Amino acid sequence: MEAMTLTRPIDAATAWAAVKRRDRAFDGRFVTGVLTTRIYCRPSCAARHPARENVRFFVSGAEARAEGLRPCKRCLPDDVARDARAVELVIDAIRSAEEQPRLAELAALAGYSPSHFQRVFTRATGLSPAAYARALREERARNAMSAGSSVTDAIYDAGYSGPSRFYDAMEGRLGMTPSAWVNGGKGVTISWTVAETSLGPILVAATDKGVCRLSFNEGEEALRARFPQAELVEGGKDFASLARRVVEVVERPGTGGDDIPLDVKGTAFQERIWQELRRIPPGETRSYAELAAAAGKPKAVRAAGSANGANNVAVLIPCHRVVRSDGAVGGYAYGTEIKRELLDREAKAAAKAE
Numbered sequence: 001m002e003a004m005t006l007t008r009p010i011d012a013a014t015a016w017a018a019v020k021r022r023d024r025a026f027d028g029r030f031v032t033g034v035l036t037t038r039i040y041c042r043p044s045c046a047a048r049h050p051a052r053e054n055v056r057f058f059v060s061g062a063e064a065r066a067e068g069l070r071p072c073k074r075c076l077p078d079d080v081a082r083d084a085r086a087v088e089l090v091i092d093a094i095r096s097a098e099e100q101p102r103l104a105e106l107a108a109l110a111g112y113s114p115s116h117f118q119r120v121f122t123r124a125t126g127l128s129p130a131a132y133a134r135a136l137r138e139e140r141a142r143n144a145m146s147a148g149s150s151v152t153d154a155i156y157d158a159g160y161s162g163p164s165r166f167y168d169a170m171e172g173r174l175g176m177t178p179s180a181w182v183n184g185g186k187g188v189t190i191s192w193t194v195a196e197t198s199l200g201p202i203l204v205a206a207t208d209k210g211v212c213r214l215s216f217n218e219g220e221e222a223l224r225a226r227f228p229q230a231e232l233v234e235g236g237k238d239f240a241s242l243a244r245r246v247v248e249v250v251e252r253p254g255t256g257g258d259d260i261p262l263d264v265k266g267t268a269f270q271e272r273i274w275q276e277l278r279r280i281p282p283g284e285t286r287s288y289a290e291l292a293a294a295a296g297k298p299k300a301v302r303a304a305g306s307a308n309g310a311n312n313v314a315v316l317i318p319c320h321r322v323v324r325s326d327g328a329v330g331g332y333a334y335g336t337e338i339k340r341e342l343l344d345r346e347a348k349a350a351a352k353a354e
């Protein structure tokens with residue numbers, strides 16, 4: 001909920017743009033006062049938009065009330081902080097529960113009615129509490145399977161009541177069948193090398209279809225953990241030229257490499273996010289909210305963040321171009337130093353190209 005705790009003032013044009021796209025990342029940063037109705041709303045309020053000339057922005061509900069405005073009954077703008085705390089609390093409860101908690105229990109924990117809590121949770125995460133719990137179980141099962149435990153163990157460990165439930169839930173969701181995941185790349189040959197770059201050593205790994213892993217400060221062991229059954233071949237003649245091209249792109253990010261083939265698998269949503277990442281022009285950045293919107297799911301901000309984090313191919317799928325909504329550089333799997341350097345290089349290359 002980082003976006004909800006920000007207090008930096010924002011200009012009216014940015015505020016109005018956030019209102020127009022009902023960007024919930026801005027909830028809590030200001031309220032929209034409507035001078036004709038004397039009501040104020042959170043930026044994401046679902047009510048029809050007022051005319052711009054009737055709008056005045058306030059940094060808080062208290063300021064709006066001081067001007068004689070009343071809070072909107074629909075979006076409850078004064079509850080932003082309370083909602084954020086409630087959602088955090090419930091996410092913790094879902095993560096630590098053995099069995100999936102019922103909506104009524106979760107709502108009681110948050111101190112809301114079930115229907116109101118369902119709306120609050122969905123607005124914050126893009127998923128209902130039940131869908132969130134389901135996504136979490138899938139993620140855990142996939143992690144357990146790629147770490148090499150047996151299908152059945154992984155399924156029970158992840159909180160499913162049995163394998164058939166898991167396959168029901170997973171059908172059509174994975175690029176590979178569950179057994180291929182368990183087999184950790186069985187029958188697949190992966191060529192790899194660790195190349196030196198000015199940003200540090202980088203693991204380059206590829207199947208005959210394309211690059212399957214590109215990661216800083218990793219070696220054969222990390223690759224083996226991801227693809228325990230694959231045949232790993234170090235170097236190789238045909239592979240050397242591909243690895244050289246990849247390193248060129250890492251040294252000069254944003255200056256080509258779009259034609260380098262990739263071999264990645266994810267859920268439909270993850271793959272969509274990865275495609276959207278590749279559409280961000282070099283030298284530019286996006287927030288998670290913008291990324292989710294670009295993928296056609298403006299409310300799935302948190303899921304967009306997870307998909308970004310699940311990216312296996314650094315730089316070529318430029319997850320480093322996603323920054324925090326307040327403009328701060330934000331986290332990166334390989335450290336913020338590398339991220340900042342990649343963004344700097346892209347910004348310079350883009351400036352030179354103009």
Ligand SMILES: [Zn+2]
Nearest residue numbers: 041045072075
């Ligand atoms: Zn409202």
